[in-house]
Amino acid sequence: MMRLKGIMMIIVGSMLWGATGPMMEWILHNSDISVSMLLILRLMIAGAALLFLLKAKGVQVGRPMRQKLWFRKMVMFGVFGMLGVQFGFVQTIAHSDAVVATLFQFVAPVYIIILLSAAQRSFPPAGQVIGMVVALFGLYLLLTNGSFSSITLNTEAIIWGVVVGFAFTFYTLYPVVLMAEWGVLLVVGWGMFIGGVVLFIINLPSFLMNLSLLLDGPMMGMLLLVTIMGTLAFILFLQSMTFITPVETSVLSCFEPLTAMVVSVLWLGQMMGGWQISGAIIMLLGVVWLSIGGDSKKKTVPPPEPVVPYEPYDM
DSSP states (O other): OHHHHHHHHHHHHHHHHHHHHHHHHHHHHHSOOOHHHHHHHHHHHHHHHHHHHHHHTTOOTTGGGGSHHHHHHHHHIIIIIIIHHHHHHHHHHHHSOHHHHHHHHHTHHHHHHHHHHHHHTOOOOHHHHHHHHHHHHHHHHHHHTTOTTOOSSOHHHHHHHHHHHHHHHHHHHTTHHHHHHHOHHHHHHHHHHHHHHHHHHHTHHHHHHTGGGGGOHHHHHHHHHHHHHHHHHHHHHHHHTTTSOHHHHHHHTTHHHHHHHHHIIIIIOOOOOHHHHHHHHHHHHHHHHHHHHHHTSOOOOOOOOOOOOOOOOOO
């Protein structure tokens, strides 16, 4: 029963996140709101709401922020994990479209294996190598639409797509200890709020000059819907790993790019080239194979970091 619960959580979470891509694309193309302003509102509203709900349930939401070790870890996750993924993802949408951004994020397991292999100074197993080659070949077809002499995506979209992959890698690997200590909801809440506050401080003058954009009713309604759906997606994705294996999580995450494709075609009327569609399918198969191949070889799991006693700030 718990396994079925985990499967449903990852499927629903993946579909929600996949659907938010075209919705954010609609916001960017039908209003004057910038990527930064969109994310400031989304992250701060979602983070504050989640922390408020936890506080109402009696959770001491401020505890990790009163300890130097956990404060630093929360800030790292909020800036380079949560904000990194979201900013890179939306920038990729702004320079291409939601389907391309989702596929760039979906290929993150390739980055994870490369980084872990380099850190462990070992060559990945044959199953993972095959999966990486297939996934990268699919990415090549997506970028070129089968033409060996040209790239269909602009340079900015490719750069931000690569940023999404690395940021999602950090987002996946870094907060394991944080979530084991404080729980998924509290870490996600603080991650969103910290990321939003940092982006707000950086973009304070432009944000204040464009406050009139908040009077756009349809845009704000869509942004509120994106915020709710995106927050649920993050929570469901992370909590699903409590009930199912990482392999099952990776395989079932295929619903994310598939949902983005379906919504983009039916709602936004977007179409991809034949080779690009083939490349997207090949990428999905490569990542699935990558997950299965990685599971075939058991690895030694390093011991968790020791929990540091309470260390209050010097006042």
